[in-house]
Amino acid sequence: MNTTKEHDERMANMTFSSVYPHYVAKVEKKGRTIEELHKVIAWLTGFEATDLQRLIENQATFEQFFSEATINPNASLITGSICGYRIEEIDTTLTRHVRYLDKLVDELAKGRKMEKILRSP
Structure with a gap:
């Protein structure tokens, strides 16, 4: 699926x-913790809490954020729709990575079990 240049x-x-x-x-509104959020982000990107703090302080764009990330090899197992897009059909790598993160946060907030969120083959 092609997203527009402006969207990307x-x-x-x-x-x-x-x-x-x-x-x-x-996630907190739904009874989950910041630690769980950080675990999900770490699974996808390899970033620890200190890395996240540095990226926040440096006002890193998502382009910078994901250029420093080590994307989990199982990230391609993240499928489904988010914001009207089928994640697995998004052609632009950066946009797909942002939507991976959005999807994981949504699943955490919806109460999905951590073992299911942190996908493995």
Whole structure:
């Protein structure tokens, strides 16, 4: 699935620090913890809490965020729809990675078990 150039640029230029508080609020509102959120982010990106703090302080864009990340080899097992897009059909790598993160946060907030969120073959 092709996303528009404008959509992809918006994703690339959005800062992680502008989205992170929304992730925190979303999961805490549903009774999950920041530690669980960090575990999910670490699974996808390899980032620890100290890395996240540095990226937030440096106002890293998602392009910078994901250029430093080590994407989990099982990330391609993340499928389904998010924001009207089928994740597995998104052609632009960066946009697909941002949507992977969005999907994992959604699953955490919806109460899905951690073993299911942190996919393995």
